[in-house]
Amino acid sequence: MADRGSSQSLPFQLGEEDMRSSSPGFPGKPPGGTVKRDTLFFTAFACLVIGFVAGIVFSVYKMPGVPGSPAGLAGSISSGLSPEQARVMESLERVVAADPENVQAWTQLGHLYFDTDQYQQAIEAYGRSLALDPENADVVTDLGVMYRRNGQPEKALISFERAIAINPRHETALFNMGVVLLHDFNDRVGAINTWRQLLELNPVAYAPNGQLVSDLVDELLAEL
Numbered sequence: 001m002a003d004r005g006s007s008q009s010l011p012f013q014l015g016e017e018d019m020r021s022s023s024p025g026f027p028g029k030p031p032g033g034t035v036k037r038d039t040l041f042f043t044a045f046a047c048l049v050i051g052f053v054a055g056i057v058f059s060v061y062k063m064p065g066v067p068g069s070p071a072g073l074a075g076s077i078s079s080g081l082s083p084e085q086a087r088v089m090e091s092l093e094r095v096v097a098a099d100p101e102n103v104q105a106w107t108q109l110g111h112l113y114f115d116t117d118q119y120q121q122a123i124e125a126y127g128r129s130l131a132l133d134p135e136n137a138d139v140v141t142d143l144g145v146m147y148r149r150n151g152q153p154e155k156a157l158i159s160f161e162r163a164i165a166i167n168p169r170h171e172t173a174l175f176n177m178g179v180v181l182l183h184d185f186n187d188r189v190g191a192i193n194t195w196r197q198l199l200e201l202n203p204v205a206y207a208p209n210g211q212l213v214s215d216l217v218d219e220l221l222a223e224l
Contacts, residue, residue: 020114020145021138021172081116088112096128103132107139114142119150137167144176153184171205174198175213182220192220 081089092109096102106129113122126143130136144159157180163173174197182191195217198205205213 020111021141021170085112085116089116096125100128101132103129106132107136110139110142110146114146117149119146122146123150135166137163137170137173140166141170141173141176144173144180148176148180148184153180156180157185169201171198171202174201175205175207188220188224192217 089109089112092105092112095105096109099105106125110122110125110129113119113125123143123146126139126146129139130143133139140159140163144156144163147153147159148156157177160173160177160180163170164177167173174194178191178194178198181187181194195213199214199217203214207213207216
């Protein structure tokens with residue numbers, strides 16, 4: 001592959017919230033849909049209720065660096081979080097500390113780290129989720145976005161390739177893979193071919209900025 005390029009010239013930015021696989025706003029229609037916070041909060045507290053019903057009682061709140069907290073997740077509650085986000089994050093971290101096999105809690109924790117720009121923590125949480133459910137193409141795609149934001153485009157590309165291998169019709173993974181090929185590896189032909197695969201699945205796919213992917217392909221072809 002060619003030398004790594006710069007993503008600053010992008011008319012769209014990989015990793016924005018509507019790039020997450022669970023978002024309804026991309027790529028089948030113009031962006032605008034976002035993941036509802038209420039859904040995330042409800043899921044988090046539902047996990048807690050299930051834990052208490054099962055007899056899991058937590059007497060100590062998780063704090064950064066406290067023994068027993070999820071491995072590698074110390075310091076995740078930062079001053080940049082809202083009080084509500086901090087409460088939900090702390091609740092989820094206590095859930096996974098008590099029940100490390102809770103794949104849904106790991107996934108929701110990864111999403112919360114994703115939405116609050118805590119890249120390394122999201123990578124670790126998604127990794128724990130995928131260790132339990134390795135065939136979840138959505139989580140693999142979200143992991144790729146976090147790798148790219150964390151300055152690891154090679155791992156991002158591997159993640160998107162893995163997501164597409166799991167689900168060849170995963171439109172978000174195809175779009176993201178094209179972005180990484182184009183802007184991190186300066187591989188225009190690879191980006192064009194990847195986005196053509198996306199257009200075969202969805203001829204009216206949109207980038208997060210509302211631009212048709214077909215128009216992006218035409219622009220790249222004109223520059224070759």
